[in-house]
Amino acid sequence: MRVRLxxxxxxxxxxxxxxxxxxxxxxxxxxxxxxILRAQSRLESVEEGR
Incomplete structure (x- = not known):
């Protein structure tokens, strides 16, 4: 999965x-x-093909 912070x-x-x-x-x-600790950070999913 591709993500960004x-x-x-x-x-x-x-x-x-x-x-x-x-x-x-x-x-x-x-x-x-x-x-990264899930409770302390919010990762955003990056759409495939970008």
Whole structure:
């Protein structure tokens, strides 16, 4: 799934790598792999084909 983090637009789009409970690991274009806590961040889905 492709996502973006509205609070960090400079990170670019990311690919979800794993979901474990409240932890989501995303590989972002400009920030690399980042572990995000679901309760503290709001990820937005990116439409395929963009």
């Amino acid at each position: 509205p609070d960090r637009p400079d990170w670019g789009e990311g690919q979800v790598q794993s979901v474990a409970g409240d932890r989501i690991t995303v590989n972002f274009e400009n920030a690399g792999k980042v572990m």
